[in-house]
Amino acid sequence: MTLAPQNASEPRIVLSAQDVWKSYDDGAIAVLKGVDFAAVEGQTVALCGPSGCGKSTLLHLFGGLDAPDRGRVSVNGAEMTRKSNLVHLLRHEVGFVFQLHNLIPDLTLEENCLIPTVAAGIDRSSAQARLRELTGLTGLSHRLGHRIQKLSGGERQRTALCRALMNRPKILLADEPTGSLDEHTSGAVFDLLLNLAATEGITLVMATHDRGLAGRCDRLLEMHDGRIQEPVSL
């Protein structure tokens, strides 16, 4: 896929990959084999495919958690290199939601959500205001002071979603965000994810096995054997 030059009337490309390769164990395990990808502002994109096809690896490259062996990854028009300011990227540009909520169990819901604001040095009152807003939208306002162990699976994942959105990132990367939830909860969390992405104008890229949920995104891309196949028509 070639990225055509953008003009003012076209939606802006905020996330792209060009001929991206990634392997592990000194090349013994090739995971990505020339991936091309682009997502525009506010778009929701689902990446489907079997386990080990490279969905999570691609998300990690988009979030700067890992670097490609070859090819280019660009976030908001800036190509990511080893010298890129990854800390700035993770603080302000990209938010992550994982299959396992990855919350810190000894802290409360409120404290977990405030971690990104502490990292970014955001003042307390602004952080609190944002926390109230997000927990209001996710229905967690009454659980602020509760420790993570006291929350249900759905509440934990909603907390992880709040945390990911605290610093108003432009891109949300979700790796199987409903993978550990039952069908009902999974649907509710997914609804919330799409609503928040729409409300906040966020570009959502989500890896999932659930084709039913994936079908509700703007685009569904099939990954197979380290490559993105032709878009599946919805």
Add this chain to the structure above:
Amino acid sequence: MIFLKLILTNLLRHRIRSLISIAGIAFSVAAMLTVVTVLQGAIGMFSGILSSDSQVIVFERNVSDLFFSNVPAAAVEEIAAWPTVAHADPVLFGIVSSADHPIITCFGVTAADARIRRAVWVAGDRHTFARNPDDVVLGERAAEFLSAKFDDHVPIGHGVFHVIGILRTANGFEDGGVFMPLAAAQSFFHKEGTSSVITIRLRSKDDAPAFKAMVKAKFANLIGLEDAEFTRSYSQFKILKATAWAVGGCGLLLGGLGVANTMIMSVFTRIREIAILRVNGFSNLQVAAMIFGESAVVSIVGALLGLGTGTCLLFALKLVPALHGYVDVTLRPSVMLIVILLALVTGITGALYPAAYAMRVRAVEALRFE
């Protein structure tokens, strides 16, 4: 606040491990405080003997120990006659022994000596001092451990001496010592015509530099030092101080290794948590600050507990009858500050490797494999 909670949370999560680490620092600090304070107290008492009612000490140049110093009587006479000198007291130091006490400090002094003049005479009359060559005056503690009373005859070394007085002094060494007339002491120690030092009281403190220069000019083999100068430069004191800090330092080093071990375990057991923080925007410095913060809390709490324990230990030592007078429990703020700073530095140093390790944690690997 959340940053502080992240630090404290991990310490509270592994309470036993944290307590062991804090105890390591606390015992190290207590050991250092006790050793340094006791030795500095001993140095203070010894220099107190020399500086009793004097400002300058004159002794033989280049001797490793004052017990080996020989100052001729002629020098005493000449110096005492200098116009800047109010009085010059020759003192001969010696070590004597009795049946149960192999080491008793002996002071050969004149009747005019400040130690005789200014001490509290518990028994006897100071005007009777030095009338007979076999007369001795005992420090109160010496009288106690020699089981000697006023007017008794006590065997000391190869002689038997008549106790004509018992003194009470604030100085542990003097209180546990034997005071002999200078001439008798010279004869006893086979040092006729010499003393170990001359303690000098000047008419004006401002004359000290000129006095020292005169000593240097007139007596090539003698040196005059002001009290503070002597305490700073006397090699025995330097060795004692260095030993105290070295012994304390070794204790602290062990405490530091304990902190290092705790911090390494702390990092290894929460690699995933560190990865989560990184994904949420924590920089290398913030991760390192969290690890250093944790070790700083351990060190500071350990240091404070150690100061408390050390202080109690010093007071307990002071209550031991055998050490009465020898242990000075005066806690010097400078020593306390240095001990706290050393504990902090030790803790921070112990966290260097764990912090460096935490900074190298790759979020993607930690989240993928754990």
